Structure formats: C-alpha cells, structure tokens
Amino acid sequence: MRDVAERQLTFAEAIRESLDQAMEKDPRVIVIGEGVPDPKAIFNTTAGLRQKYGARRVFDMPLSENGLTGACIGAALAGMRPVMIHQRVDFALLAMDQLINNAAKWHYMFDGKASVPMVVRMIVGRGWGQGPQHSQSLQAMFAMVPGLKVVMPTTAYDAKGLMITAIEDNNPVLFIEHRWLHHVADNVPDHYYRVPIGTARMLHEGSDVTVAAFSYMAFEALIAAKSMLTEMGIGLEVIDMRTVRPLDVESVLTSVRKTGRLIVADTAFRTGSIAGELISQVVEHSFASLTAPPVRIASPDFPTPTSHFMAEDYYPGPKTIADAALDLMGKSKETGGYQRVSVALARKGPHDAPNREFSGPF
Amino acid sequence: MRDVAERQLTFAEAIRESLDQAMEKDPRVIVIGEGVPDPKAIFNTTAGLRQKYGARRVFDMPLSENGLTGACIGAALAGMRPVMIHQRVDFALLAMDQLINNAAKWHYMFDGKASVPMVVRMIVGRGWGQGPQHSQSLQAMFAMVPGLKVVMPTTAYDAKGLMITAIEDNNPVLFIEHRWLHHVADNVPDHYYRVPIGTARMLHEGSDVTVAAFSYMAFEALIAAKSMLTEMGIGLEVIDMRTVRPLDVESVLTSVRKTGRLIVADTAFRTGSIAGELISQVVEHSFASLTAPPVRIASPDFPTPTSHFMAEDYYPGPKTIADAALDLMGKSKETGGYQRVSVALARKGPHDAPNREFSGPF
Amino acid sequence: MHDQTRRSLFRSMLRIRRVEEALATRYAEQMMRCPMHLCVGQEAIAVGVCAALRKEDKVFSNHRAHGHYLAKGGDLNAMVAELYGRATGCCGGRGGSMHLIDLDVGFMGATPIVGGTVPLAVGSAWAASLQGTHDVSVSFLGDGCFEEGVVHESLNFAALHRLPIIFVCENNDFSVYTRRNERQPNRPIYRIAEAHGMPAATADGNDVETVNSMARSAVEHARDGKGPQFLEFDAYRWREHCGPDFDDHLKYRSVQEIEAGMNNCPIDRYKTILMQTGALDEVSCAGIETQIREEVSAAFDFALASSKPTIKDAWEKVYA
C-alpha cells in the first residue's frame, strides 16, 4: 500500500516475520494456539517457528480456550510473553471470563504489582460460507473493557510493527486480523520495528470527507478514495484507525475539523459497533465542526448467512463508501465521473472471495 | 415512583411475583440458578417458588455457567421456558459462547425452524466493596448481539411487566437488574400484566434537556429532575430507556426535537457503553435538532475499586446529571436555586450503600 | 439380528459413503461454497447409533454432521440444497454444511463450535425428563470435545440428574492435524465419563453391529430412567479434516496408518460378513448401489433446480 518499491510481504508473511523476530530477540516469547505447529500453520503465519524455536516455545494447544487463556495469563505473570492464537475470533467467546475478569484487571486489582504481558491473535472470518458462528467481528466487545488494548492493523507494515509493539507491551493486547487482509502485500522493512498502539494512520489525504475506518474497511476505503479522486476530484481523507482501544479520536477530530464530514466504516454489526462509539466521541468533543450528520457504515444487524447467494451485499464495500460520501456532500450521481467510479468499484470476481486463490474449504 | 397510592412492592418483590404468576400460568416455565431455592433466594426474588412449584421446576444449579446456559437452550428448544439467574452479571462472562454463538443465533441459523424462549436474569453489583469482578455493567456487550433482546427495568412496575413479557417472548431475553434497585418500591398491580420490550418510558416531562437513562441512572435522573424543577424551574425530560436492545431511539428523538439538548446516562464504563451507541444513533438520525453537543454520563474507564475510600465519586449521581444539564443550558451555578439543588442532591448516607438496611457482607 | 436389519444397516452406511463421495467430487465445481467436514470412514458409528433410536429421539451433532443427519433420517434433498446455499436447504441456506437440522426426524441441529451442542443435548434430555416423555437424546461428539470445559459441565449435569441421554464419542485421534497425545494426557476418554458418574464403555467404531448393540442397550437404560450413558468408539477419518480431498501429502500421518485405516473400512468389513452369511449377495448389493446412485443424483438435481435466496431473505428471522 506504499509507493516506494521496497521489499513486499503479505500481511500473513509480515505477521510470521514479526513473531520470528520477536522470538529471536526475546526468549520469553512463546507462541501457542490450535494448529500453530501443524502443516497449515495458522494460514502460514506460524510456519517454521517450531523448527526454529523448538517445541517448548511453539505449542499446539488443547481445545480449551478459557483454560489456556488462563494458563497464558499465569505464564505471563511468571515472566513469559505468550502469544495466543484463535483461528476464529468467535472461539474467544469461550475465553471472555479469563480475558475480562482476569487479564484485563489483574494489574489494576493488584495495585500494579503484577502485569499480564500477553498477545491474543484472533482472526475474523469472512467469505466462502463461514456462516453465523465463524464470521463475527467482535472488536467492540473487547474494546469496551478497561485494561485491554485492542489493535486491528490493515496493512502488512502495521501488522508487523503492531505485533512487535504488542508483544513488548506489558498489558494484554488483543490483535484482531481480518482474514481477507492476509494476502494483501505491502512494503515491509526486514528489520525489527515498532508501530505505536493507539495512533491512527493517514492512508489517503483529502479535504472533502473524513473516512475513519477499521481493518478491512480501511482497505476498502482506500480503494474508494483513489477512484473518487481520479474520476471525480473528490478528496476522501482515509484514516486507518489501527487501534480500537485506545481510540485515536484526536486524529479523527483533526480531520473532521478540516472536512466537516464524517463517515466511520467498521467490519462489525452496525448496532453496538465501535463505529458508534467513535461517532459519539467525535460529536461529544467537536460537535461544531460537523456540517452534516455523521454516517456509519457497517454490516447489517443479523448474523452472516452461509449461502453465498444470501451473503451477496451483506458486507459494505468501496462503493458503499463512495455513495455515502457523495450523499454527504449532496452531490448528484448522475455524472460521468460517478459512472466511472461505479464501474471501477464494481466487484470483479465472486463476492465471497478476496481473490482468485481464495477458495474452499476455508 | 408513581403517584396514585396503590399497592406498593419493591423491585425484588415485583420480580418474585412475576415469576410466581408466570409459573402459575404456564407450566413450561422453570427457574434455575445458583441459590434459587436457598435461604437467601437470590435476594428474595425466588422465595417460596420451590415450595409452591416443586423441585422439578425450581432448581439450584451446579457452578457451570456455560454448560447450564446450553442446557437451558436445549430445554427451550424442547418447549420449556427456562428463567436462568446469575447473582452477578460478571459470572455470565463464562457463558458468552452459549449466549452469543447459540442462543442468539439458533433461530436465525436454522431458518426460523426452532426458537429459544429463555430469560437470563443477571444482577449488576454495586456498593459495599463488590470490587473489580463483581460490579461490571455489561449491557452493551450483550446489546451488540443480533438475536438477543436485553432489558434493564428501573421501576418495580416495569420489572414485573417486563419479566412477564420476557418469559412470553420466543427469543432469548437478558434481564439485567441493578442491585440498588431491588429495594425501591413502586405501585405494582397484583394482576398479570405485560410491559412491551423495546419501548422507553417517560418518567418526567420537561422541555429543557432530555435525559435518556438506563436502569439505576434513570432513578438518579428522576431525583435530579424533581429537584431542578422545584428549585430552579428547569425541566429535565427523563426517559427511562427500559430496553437496551432494541433501543427505543424514536422516543429519544421525539424528546430531543423538543429540547435540543441530550444527556445519556448509563451505569457502565464510559467507553463502549450503550450510551455512546444511543448518542451516535441520535446524531445520525436527527443531527439538526441538537443545539449543543450531546453529553454522556457514565462510570470512569477503570474497574471499580473495592475500597470505599477509593470508590467515593466513582459512580455518577443525581448531582452529576444536574450539573451536566446546567452546563448544557449554559446556566450559572452561582444561584440560590442551584445551592438548594446541591443540598437536596447531596448524598445523605455512606456512598456505598443505597439505604440504611443495605450492609455487608453482600 | 434379522437379515433385513443387517441389510438396512449396510445400506445406511453405504448411502452416507456415496453421498460424501459425490459431494467430494462435485465440491471442486465451487458451487458448494462452504466449509465441509466429510465423515468418510466413520459411517458405522452414526448408523449403528441412530438405528437404535426412535424417530422421536433427539440427535445433536457437530461440524462433521452429514452422517448423523442422514442416519437419523434427515432429508437428503434438503441437505444437498443446503450445501448449495439454496432456499430449499434445510436451513434455507443460512447454515451450510456445518448447520444441519431436520426436526421431523428428531435431528435437532448441528453447529461447528466444538462442544457447543453438547449441553443443548443435555438440556433436551432434561426437558424430556421434566415433560415426562420417553424420548432419549443423543450427543455426537469428537475426541476433541474432552478438552472443552463445557463438555465436562454437561456430563456433570447429566449424571447429577440422571438424564436420558447418550453421549457418543467418535474418537478418530485427531483434532484437525493434531493428534490426541498432543492435546490430552495418556488416559482413556471413557474414564472421564465414568469419573463424572455415569456408565461408560468403549469399542471398535468400525463394527456397526457392536455399535448398534451397545447403543441399543444404552438407549434402553436411558429410556428406563436409569440415567445417562457414555459410549466411546474408535474411528478413522479418511479424508482431510475440512474439505473434500485426501491430504496424505501433508504427511501428518503415515501412509501405513492411512492404509490401515482404510483397510478397516466399516462398510467393506460388514459387506464381507453379510455376503458370508448370505444376508447380501452381489445382485442385491448392486441393486442398493443403483438405488442410492439415483437418489443421490436426484438430490443434486433438486438442489440445482432450487431457487436462490437473496439478501432480502437474510434480513428475516433474526427474531422469533
């Protein structure tokens, strides 16, 4: 997603490299999760780690989400730095007790005497019939818990840098990966670097409409922004939020003060999404800078159906964003520019796969 | 909380009566929870039920929150109408998997062929050193899940009517009770009656500031409203939201169109609270009717400390609401009226007990 | 056992096998766009157990549900249509392979969260006991389930209240690519159930008659109000964990092991026995094959001819 032609890695490769470098640097880092050392290596994000760091540091785990979360907390209290992985964020619902009652609060309730440096990677499923129990986007559920940090990188660059920061952080950090970002490439430096938790990143400058977006929606927003700029001269300012807790509201406020218009795009169900939280914070803090009602873009309020016929148009995409931006600006859609945007943003392949390589069974 | 002098029951008594009448009317209703038939009978809300309906319908349960939630779902699928009880909502974090992956989605994912008519009562702890793990207000966490309904009555009248509606509802309904409402009395008819899920209730009319409030905060808002009206002639329109999902946004919009000013008061941590969601929906739908930035009143973003010294001023109260309303109206606090409001709204007893009867150990 | 019954057990296993194989073949067309966990090799357990049940008895299943669904009498057309995402699917397309239901035959539902339906089966048995019906509930669960706390909670509750439920563990030694010895200590699974206070037994899950006779006595026990039982059966999953293919190239299990597993085919074994005893001969066998082939082919036709739901339908039925 950057311009200089440096080394390109996919998001998944970047995560793998970040784990590798963090393990190399710090012997306290261990990686655990169902399938971590198996032939598929969590969508290849853990490939080779067991060979390199051994079976004591790279672990498969029993199907015990709550218990193993607790075990990771216990290990973290004892000085380890566990990275735990759920192939689907939905499985983490089994671990809410340990995440919320213990991980989030241990440092606080024991007066700062102990801390829980751990990372929980959770993958949001999408496409190819993941269905109701394998496709939820639960970031808002975690983001409301004081004591947790929640990140949701969009680019491979940020995936690596945020993973390193998350591992170095002394708090429990939930690291949410959208499955459809795994294959997206970006320039990724080969050295060990950090990206700060809690700061958004400008993906695309513009002065017409602010689009604050999370994870895959930032990727979609960037596509919309490029097309609208080229074809219509309309400037979307795309802010990749990157962190869900703490929210970088300042960056959004700065942008909104310039544009006066706000779209928040989220990967989750509409109601109760973190998008609502962000909109609320913006109006609480900078009501006067908005010239039009803020707009929320999210998935509808029902579980993702499995049938690809039904799931067509379930997820908002670049065109949803473009349309919302035009509506916000009060612009007509009866123009040649909009026609070209529409064509450019129309889906090319099947709607339930991010690219040609992506197919069943997963 | 009503004016006509009819029969008074406390919130806890009203719940007990609603369970009693629902069990009497419908043999499919069963009540299960840790301590249901014990001498304390869940703060007396289940007293006498076992004697009346027998051990087959009134159940204690093992400490197995997730498993027993699943068992209740299974029983509901088979035609029973379980009412399950958690003495603290915090324990329900162990049951998130069954609540969210199964209860919320079963009807949907099986094409409406089956449904899960169950009620889960969850009590929010407050006061007397409940501490970090026994005082969370998790309504927003549930309210973001399509397929769940979430109610949070404030008055004894609504507690009874909403419980009856919840039991009759064919969906999983989470019934969240604030511990500090249990002793509050109201006129409660002795017959079997329903209060609709999804509609807010006007507790106090006013044309200056809309206060949309949840659960115990509605109780506090009403106190503020009465005092401000008497002492300062300021009209707070207090809307008791009663239901958290679905949110009755319409009622709030109607009021805001009149007042132009909005305060949302919630019992939860500020960030990620349902208050943020409500504010966002109001500005998305009726931006133009607001004449000032909306204000959110909630608990600060850290766990409730146990020490009563530290917890002093942790919870917002009537004065917080009054102050926010004055600020919103741009009114001075240097008046005799405000002095009297301040005195009236000042706490009388210890801050960590709702009344003189409330004391340890619980 | 009557020859008729034996032929029926055989036919039921063969039918599941042929359905799974047809799905595997046609999966590559990319028209069944959902994750799919085939049960090839494990047919005897589904069939042996379900043959011990009445239609009113309830079955709850997991991600690997096709065999359970078909063995319990689930509608084949509705299943195939579901995999194709069609409106005539048993979930109207909402569920796909990992969510099957057919209430008419007591197939109460299958979902993919490991262990997720186990407490529901217990609740179903609880309801039966409260309602005074004599229905028995069955929970099909994999070896992986014994790592999930909720399964222990379920066993505890079932044993405490002596509920009419049979837990049927299909122990295929794997959770995805991970062997049991990387997930559980070296101890038998059925002992866990025993420790939770219920009778438990284990046997070869490739022997359909043994499975059936154990299931029958367990069901009788449960129906008589004598409480839950636990049955553990060894099994071998022939194909990849999820998806239509064989995955020998991944080398997480040896060729010898796979061959041994496949040589122990529950269907071939049973066929040999039935041939020997005369319950089956080549002609009747061929007749069964033809019938099944036609039925399966018709099911695909049905699915493909069925109407396609849209996002409009998806807005419905969020609430009852």
Add this chain to the structure above:
Amino acid sequence: MHDQTRRSLFRSMLRIRRVEEALATRYAEQMMRCPMHLCVGQEAIAVGVCAALRKEDKVFSNHRAHGHYLAKGGDLNAMVAELYGRATGCCGGRGGSMHLIDLDVGFMGATPIVGGTVPLAVGSAWAASLQGTHDVSVSFLGDGCFEEGVVHESLNFAALHRLPIIFVCENNDFSVYTRRNERQPNRPIYRIAEAHGMPAATADGNDVETVNSMARSAVEHARDGKGPQFLEFDAYRWREHCGPDFDDHLKYRSVQEIEAGMNNCPIDRYKTILMQTGALDEVSCAGIETQIREEVSAAFDFALASSKPTIKDAWEKVYA
C-alpha cells in the same frame, strides 16, 4: 516430625483462627466494607500444604483466601489494611478480602470468580517448567470448582505437560448454601483428577500432619518433574459462607452436623496431641496466644492508622 515443626504448624493454624475471629468481631463496626469469606474450621489444609512449600513456590487462591495467604507467609498488616480499604493494603485498597497478593512470599493472587485462578496456577507451573526453575505451584480450590469447565481444562493441560503443580481441593461439601449432592453426582472428586491422568489422593483435612505429609510427598514428586498431583481434603466451614456470623438459624444444615463439625476442630485436635506428646504445654500455649493477640491487635492498629486512598488513586494503574 520435630516438636519445633509441630509447634509451628499449631501456631500457624491458631494464628489464622485468631485473625479470622478478630475480623468477625470487628466486621460489625462496618469499617471493613467488603464481602469476606472466613476460613474458620479449614485452617489445617492451608497450613499443612503451605508448610510443605518453599518461599519461592507459588500459591493461587480463591474467595476464601485469608488462611492460604497467612499460611504462605503473607503480610498480616497488609491484609488487614486491605480489608479496611487503606492505601497500605496489599492491593492498595483496590481488592479487599477477595483479592489478596504478596509476591514476596509467592502468594500470587486470590480472586472470587469460582475456578478463575486455577488455570493461572497451571500457567505458573508451565512457566516454571519452561524457565527451568524448580518452583512448584499450588492451586487451592473448593469442591464447587469441579462444576466449572475451566477447572477440567486446567487439569487436562497440567496432566498433558506433566507440570509441577499441586491441586488442593478443600471439600467442605457446600457451595454457599447448596450441598454437593445438589450440584454433583454421587462420585468422589479425586477420581475426576485421576481420570484426567494424574495421581490423586484424599484424606481428612482436619488432620494437619496428614495434610502436611501428603503435601510434602506431592511437592517432591512435582519438583522432581514427575508431574501434577491432586489432593482432596474434607473440611467443614463453621461460619456463614460470606460474612462474619454463624448462620445456624437458616437451618440449611442441622445443629448436629454443625456441632460434629466444630467438635472436629483441627486446632483442638492437634493441641490435644501436642499436649499428650509434650510438644506443647499450657504455658507455651498461652505464650503463643499472647504473641498472636498482640500481633493481630497491632495489625488492626496499623490498618486504622494507615492513609486512605481516594478516587484519584483509582485512576492509576489501569495499564502497566
């Protein structure tokens, strides 16, 4: 056992008892404003087990933590101050009775979610094994814990990786007012642990020397890398589940039962033995009582003289 050791076991039990009694007496003043679960009657388990540990060994506890904390060497002043919500409390006031910690002596933490710290203790043992220390971890857990799935998950993982951990179950037959037979089937708890693949044993938890000797051999076993062990001890809770009082008037247990429980006092029993063997006499005993009385009284003075934290402090330490 040396007389010295025996006196020390006795003293440790008596000290816990006197602390609990003092707390019970002063609770009515309403200055300790937090839920409190006293362990009166159960002292022998905490003491017998902790006496088998080194300072570096780790203990995790639950809502009924005072005894574990004191037996492991936790700071009495910091505990009492914590109950009074003072800044000098072991959690600076954030936790109260249900959250105790003293890292200097390996008391890693106590929290009230039933079963909540059990996996943490396992994680602590896991870390010890990864780090190659020889520390043993101990998880104190009630009989209620065996209904929580997470405890089974914890047992499974500990057994799988042969972690250096001792699970110590205090079976007092009650969860709040509910007897075990309303929550669990009729089977011994320790068999569950056995079924999870670890050695398990049970004994009378009112006999401090038995507890201690079993704990010592379990600890040795664990320290030698031979894996986890499970110890179940019978116990009797004398007072109400939560709070300072006796609750015989609630009639959920009979007067006879309560009397029998109290007659089986672990401290009196041990005192009689030590008197008989001469390890203790009235004079030394009185000396111990006096020392304890002074220490306890000083702890209350300390607490009451300590500064009071405010909401400002509460804003701190949300993140490390």
